[in-house]
Amino acid sequence: MSLYKYLLFLFLGLLFACKKEIKPPVEPGPEPTEDDHIKADIYDYFNKYSLWTEQIPDLDEEGRLEFVKKYSSNNNLLAALKNMTPFYAGYNGSIDRFSFLDESNTEGNLSYADGFRMDTNEGYGLYYGWGILSSSATVAYPVIFFVEGGSPAQKEGVTRGSIVYAVNDDEDITVGYNGSNLNQADVRRVGAKLEAALEANTLKLKVETASAEEKVFTIGYQNSYEIDPVILDSVYTYPDKNIGYLAYSSFEEVWPNTHQNYIKLEEIFASFKGANIKDLILDLRYNTGGYVSTAEYLANKMVNAANHDKLMFKYVVNEYLATSSQHRSSFQDVYFENQTNQLKLENIYVLVTEQTASAAELLISVLKPYLNVVLIAETDRTYGKPVGFFAEEIEDITLWATSFKTINAGGYTDYWDGMEVDISGVNDYIFKDFGDPEEDMIAKALETAGVSIPTSLRASSRKTSSAQRGVKLGIINQPKERNMLKKKD
Structure with a gap:
């Protein structure tokens, strides 16, 4: 065989030996769904909005679509994003425990009364605690707090401090108490009854009010009612x-x-100004927050006019x-402004619990540099939320990303672990109505304000008569x- 033929056969053998197997083309993956695009x-x-955006990888649209495929629901995705924020030992988890989604497919908890935006709620507007009627009691009753x-x-006249003896004619609503603990089986059983009753179309209550009157109420469920945030306002009059x-x-x-909430608050502060009050008891014990703009309004009413233009x-x-032209104007520094019916306060006694949060804590915070603010509480702190949100609508979903501090x-x-209080260990005495000077937290505020009150009403003396x-x-x-909450400009 000639050298030429030998080299030709060798080349062809190598060519066919090295030839790649031809595979069928890869089928493209499924196109992203509408849900994928929402995620x-x-x-x-x-x-874009998170206060901790540095912890969130910047991805282009293709990268985002690929990332979100791992999550079966919007809330699972949000949980993963929140878990990317820094670890906080006080929560034993990520610091962002606040961001959330509203997937109610409605406008949310909003209504429009006379053309004005108002927050609403649904149901009966009732909130219960467990209470025993004396220290020797062996059963606890639901008490409306x-x-x-x-x-x-x-609207039907139900008030705080009412002991509930029957719900929808069912009197089997007590739970056992052994002197130190509630019977948890009873708690679950009766709790389920109360929860079901609060979801029913009508509710019948047999109660004994804080003033020891026996009453029966029949109440209708409402899918939406407009919240009146003023529980009570009054002036305590003393000789000095x-x-x-x-x-x-x-x-x-x-x-x-022209908003009805504005008009009502203006009337309240006009009455306070007319009474020349220098001390205010601000009862925020169940206030879980709301609008930043309302906290600003109230702060302007309470800080002296001399602090006009101060931070x-x-x-x-x-x-x-x-830096965004769309958002930066919403986050400029806020300064005090003079208001009509502005007070000349010296002291504010704020009644708080571990439910006191968000905008309520903001109001307390902004007053502290300018007034003597005394926090009075059962425990040693408030809730702890120095951050807030604004809404971003995504189809039928609203994203509330923790976006500002x-x-x-x-x-x-x-104050992630809550604001430290000045006076702790004061009972939130749910057997007395709001405004009652004999209620423990209010009595402690009056006592701290220097009011001379009977010894029997002093919070310090009540523990001796707790039986x-x-x-x-x-x-x-x-x-x-x-x-x-903050509205986008």
Whole structure:
């Protein structure tokens, strides 16, 4: 064989030996669904707005669509995004425990009365705690500790401090108590009854009120009612001073100045000004927050006119929100402004619980550098939420990403574990109504304000006579969180 033929056969053998197997073309993956695109938008807006955006990877649209395929629901995706934020030891988890989605497919908890935006709720507006009627009692009853303003229960005349003896004619609603603990099987059984009753179309209650009157109420369920956040306002009159009292349940919208909430608050502050009060008891014990703009309005009413133009608070936001032409104007520093019916307060005694949160804490925070603010509580702190949100609509879903933090004029912020209180260990005595000077927290505020009150009414003396007094043993249901909300400009 010639050398030429040998080399030719060798070349052809190598050629066929090295030839790749031809595989069929790869089928393209399924096109992203509408749900995938919604999830990708959730990722995008969370990354843009989150206070901790540095922890969230920047992905293009294709990357976002690929990332979100791993999550079966919008809430699972949001949980994963929140888990990317820094670890906080106080929560034993990610610091963002606040961001949430509203997937109600409605306008949310909003209504429009006379053309004005108002927050609403649904149901009866009733909130219960467990209470024993004396220290030697062996059973606990449901006790109404809060009736929301504007609710069906409030309109029917149901009041705080009412002991519930029957629900829909069922008197088997007590739970066992052994002197230190409630019977948990009873708690679950009766709790389920109360929960079911609060979801029914009508509710019948047999109660004994705080003033020892026996009453029966029949109440209709409402799918939507407009919240009246003013629980009670009054002036305590004493020989040496007048003291204002305002129980405020949530920071609902007050603007424009023709809004009914604005008009009502203006009348209240006019009465306080007319009484020349220097001390105010501000009852925020169940206030879980609301609108930043309402906290600003109330702060302007309470701070002396001499502090006009002084810093109220600053926002902390991420770089995108701070520089975006669409958003930056919403996060400028906020300064005090003169108001009509502005008070000349010296002291504010704020009644708080671990439910006191968000915009309620913001109001407390901004007043601290300018007034003597005394926090009075059962425990040693408030809830702890120095951050807030604004809404981003994504189809039928609303994303509330934790997007801003506030800092007061003294640099105070980061109260993630709650604000420390000044006076702790004072009972939230749910057997007395709001405004009653014999209720423990109010009595402690009056005592701290220097009012001379009978020894029997002093909170310090009540523990010695507790055998004849009711005792709160826990909460059954509580008002839902209102957060710290801001409208987009």
